[in-house]
Amino acid sequence: MRGATGGTNNIINGNTIPNAFNNTLFASIAVGANQDKDYRIENLGISNLTLTGVPRVQISGTHAADFTVFTQPIATITSGNNSVFVIRFSPSAGGVRNATVTIINNDSDEAPxxxxxxxGGLAPDINIVGNGNQVVSGSTIPDLNNHTNFGNANVTAGTKLRSxxxxxxxxxxxxxxxxxISGTNAADFTITGMPSATVGLNNxxxxxxTFDPSALGLREALVTITNNVPGKSPYTFAISGVGIDFDECVIGGSSIFKTQTFEGAVGTNVLGYTVATALGANPPVITGGTAFGGSRTVVSNKFLNNNSLQVTGPYPSTFDPKAKVIVTFDVVDTSIYQDVSFNVNIGAYSTNGTQGLDVSDWVTIFISGDGGxxxxxxxxxxxxxxxxWNVFGGGTTFTNPFKGLDIPxxxxxxxxxxxxxxRLLTLTNLPQVAQLQVKIELDVDRNDExxxxxxVQLRGRLPVPKTWNGVAWSGDGLPPTSVEKAIFAGNYNTSTHxxxxxxxxxxxxxxIVTITDGNYIQSAGRIVNNGTLNVQNNGSLVQLDDYAVNTGNINLTRTANIxxxxxxxxxxxxxxxxxxxISTGTPASNVFKWLPxxxxxxxxxxxxxxIMERGKGYIVRGPSSFTNTIQPFNAAFVGVPNNGIFTPTIERGGYxxxxxxxxxxxxxxVTANDDNFNLLxxxxxxxxxxxxxxTENTNIEGSVRIWTHGLLPDVAFNDPFTIISDTIIVRMITLYTTEQEQSVVR
Structure with a gap:
């Protein structure tokens, strides 16, 4: 396979780097214009080459619609002959346009x-990225993952900056x-860094x-960016944040949470990796040794401690394309860290003092937020x-934020x-995600380079902790404050401790952590349960942050005497x-929900x-094994604890x-008001x-009534709205019984 006219060099099967010399790289042209390039399929074998695809030449990939096979090759190419096909490029938008050509055939080792x-399309384009994730124009639902949801900020002493x-x-x-910035709470959001008026190509x-809430609760606004991109002006997206009045965690200093020193260490903080090679590269070696890095005449160490990962080219002279080594590090959960950064030390050495690394020799750092x-x-x-230059000293340092744009x-x-x-490269502001991954590709051709x-390090900041070891709290021995994180590394019982x-x-x-009757644990933010958390009857697990996401099941017991x-x-x-x-001893026919x-x-x-809906009420009869004598019934709820704002649907009839x-x-x-009831x-x-x-729900009656019956049910009453005379009015919402049987509210 080669270009037919113009760029006539060979096209290697599997090639991923378009090149003008073999017609795989089209020109940059105006949107709506077109350019044709032709290609020659040659049969260098002794048997017929059959193209079996339908169509024979297929185009796929991100911008496949911008490339069309204008002329297809013949189906059968005899030995020593060739067939030409033509691809037309017509960009539909500005920027780089990519696609893949596939030719299905009967070749024994090159099919497909x-x-x-x-x-390239000669037109501007605009895209917006926050926290390494796309912010889609017209989006109306702010997202924590792309920072359009700013999260929490204290109304009296807090702000939140997003870039x-x-x-x-x-x-x-x-x-x-x-x-x-416009919208309901536009005044709570301020543009504190204006973008440049012009942005160059691939830039x-x-x-x-900055979010500075003026009141508690959800605050919302809309960002509008006018520009010169047809069909994308204005570029709009919704933003939001939450004004809070509780304390959030104080964040500690930056520390290493994953590292790879190539010294053979093992442990939970070691950043594992795998290696692969391409284009004839030598496998990397983990070793020490010396070479010329800080001087042309005196050798120096090629490591910081004892070993490093070293890549030498396979060829005795300059060669293109460069051989490539790919080092892919393990997936890491960075979601619990703040200010995540990546560090790596890099050195460039010569084995003879004359050679060294050239402009086409690269070390490329890739970041993925979705596990690769x-x-x-x-x-x-x-x-x-x-x-x-040396890997261990001298040289320069480079520090810049992660962008997630694929513009390095x-x-x-x-x-x-x-x-x-x-010598030291640092990328800051890495995404806080469950599947962060780093990849390093090293390109070098000569065997004397x-x-x-x-x-290699991943660093981040965590909340300041207080750790319970089973006997005492760490540090000053006092329990955590509202700005410290509680870590239970030993069993804990609120009645005792x-x-x-x-x-x-x-x-x-x-x-095992146990919250006993009348006691509580209050966690403003999220709860991460990798052990056992038991909440006994009348115990409370309290959270303040409506957006905190919990992990791990709890065991919660509630008791009713029935x-x-x-x-x-x-x-x-x-x-x-x-x-x-709730009660496996109760027949399913005695488990109800209320239809308004x-x-x-x-x-x-x-x-x-x-499955029980959050915020919805259900009514369950006592177990069949119970009698007319009152006894305790324990319901055991197991699952991830609910947290957040819930808005159950409220209904009423039209009468x-x-x-x-x-x-x-x-x-x-029955009155018109009898269709107003909802069981929450x-x-x-x-x-x-x-x-x-x-106070938060002013459109309800305004009282709660809790009752139980003093007499056993009477079959004379058969109505869903019956209220027995021994109702005890406590406070707030009215609750009603089914037929003759009364209810205990939990």
């Missing part, structure tokens, strides 16, 4: 035959003519927005006309220099809990076996007329303040 093609990269991957200058600029599904080139360290920083020393290259990498108030909580395996025919109102404090698991309306009118009970006889008991009059429940693993509930 694939190669990359590329062209967004505005990228031009197009083929012309991007003009930014205005950036504004970016930074927009900085997609990669962004973040930095390229180059040589320059036989430049050399490019760093190179002065030509033929000694000790002028980038050496790339060296050493001391006291209540706990912390900014976050973590339970290590296999430790008879067999008593019904108890329940709601689930944990996620994904089956309603039938029947045929558009009053409500009634219906049996259910569903507004006068009273009418109940269809189930004509002796009872506390969705949290703690008590809630009834008065606060009423």
């Amino acid at each position: 035959y694939t190669f990359a093609i590329q062209g 967004f990269f505005i990228i031009n991957l197009g083929g012309d200058i991007l003009d930014i003519t205005g950036v504004t 970016s600029t930074t927009l900085e927005i 599904l997609t990669w962004s080139r973040e930095a390229i360290v180059k040589g320059n006309s036989n430049a050399i 920083y490019e760093i190179q020393p002065t030509a033929s220099s000694v000790g002028n290259g980038t 050496i790339w060296v990498i050493d001391n 006291g209540n706990v108030t912390a900014c976050e909580c973590q339970i290590n395996s296999p430790r 008879r067999r025919l008593d019904y108890v109102y329940w709601s689930s404090p944990v996620a994904s809990f089956p309603v039938l698991n 309306t029947i045929a558009g009118n009053f409500g009634n009970w219906t049996t259910t076996n569903e 507004t007329g006068g009273g009418y006889p109940s269809p189930t008991n004509p002796a009872i009059t 429940g506390n969705p949290y693993p703690s008590a809630i303040r009834a008065l606060d509930f009423l």
Whole structure:
């Protein structure tokens, strides 16, 4: 396979680097224009070459629609002959346009035959990235992952700064003519860093927005960016944040949480890796030794401690394409860290003092936030006309933020220099994600040139901790404060050791933490349970941050003193809990939920076996094994504790007329208000303040009534709205019984 006219060099099967010399690289042309390139399929074998694909030449990939096979080759090419096909490139947008050509055939070792093609559109383009993730124009739901959701900020003493990269991957200058913030709470968001008015090709600029809430709760606004990109002006996206009045964790200093020194260390903080080679590269070696790095005449160490990862080219002279070694590091969860950064020491050495690393010799750093599904080139360290430098000292340092744009920083020393290259490279502001991954590719051709990498680190900052060892708290021995993280590295019982108030909580395996009757643990932020967390009856697990995401199941017990025919109102404090698991000794026919309306009118009970919805109430009869004697019934809820703001659907019927006889008991009059009832429940693993509930929900009656019956049920009453005379009014919302049987509210 080769270009037919123009660039007539060979096209290697599997080639991923388009090249003008073999027609795989098209020109950059205006959007709407087109360019044709032709290709020759040659049969160098002794048998017929058959192209079996339908169509025979296929195009796929990101911008496949911009490339069309204008002329297809013939199906059968006899020995010694060839067939030509033509591809037309017509860019639909600005910037680099990529696709892959696939030719399915009967060749024994080159089927299918694939190669990359590329062209460029001469028009600007605009894309926005936050925290390494795309911010889509027109998006209306802010996201923590791309920083359009700013998270929490204290209304009296807190702000939150977010940076967004505005990228031009197009083929012309991007003009930014205005950036504004509008919407309900626009005054709470301020542009504290304006982007540049113009952005060059394959370049970016930074927009900085600061969130300073003026009130508690959700604060929302809209960002509008006017520009010169057809179809993308204005570029808009929603932003939000939450004003809070509680303490968040104080964050400690930066520390190493994953490292690779190539010294053979093992442990949970070691950053593992795998290696691969391409284009004839020698496998890397883990060794020490010396070579020329800080001088042309005196050798120096090629390591920091005892060993480093070293890559030497396979060829005795300069060769293109360069041989490549790929070092892929293990996936790391960075979601619990703040200010995540990546460090690596880099050295460039010569075995003879004459040679060194050249402009085409690269060390490329890739970052992925999704476990390697997609990669962004973040930095390229180059040589320059036989430049050399040590890995352990001298040289220069390079520090810049992660962008996630696949537009790498490019760093190179002065030509033929000694000790002028980038010895320490740092990328800051890495994504806080569950699957961060780093990859380093080292390109070098000559066997007298050496790339060296050493001391690879991931660093981050964690909340200041207080650790319980089973006997005492760390540090000053006092329990954590509201700005410290509680780590349970030993068993803990609140009756013995006291209540706990912390900014976050973590339970290590296999430790057991028990919250006893009348006690609590308050965690402003998330709860990470790798052990066992038991919440006994009337114990409370309290959280303040509505956006904290919990991990690990809890075991929560709630007790009701009932008879067999008593019904108890329940709601689930944990996620994904089956309603039938509340009482496995109760027939499924005696487990109900409330339907607010029947045929558009009053409500009634219906049996259910569903997963309990958060904030929804259910009613369950006592176990069949119970008698008419009151005894304790324990419901055991197991699951991830609920947290956040829940907005269950509230319904009512449309009847507004006068009273009418109940269809189930004509002796009872049903009014228009009898279709207003909804059965809700506390969705949290703690008590809630009834008065606060009423204050936040002003469109309800304004009282809660809790009761049990003093007499056993009477079959004379058969109506879903029956209220027995021994109701005890406590406070707030009215709750009603089913038929003759009364209820205990939990």
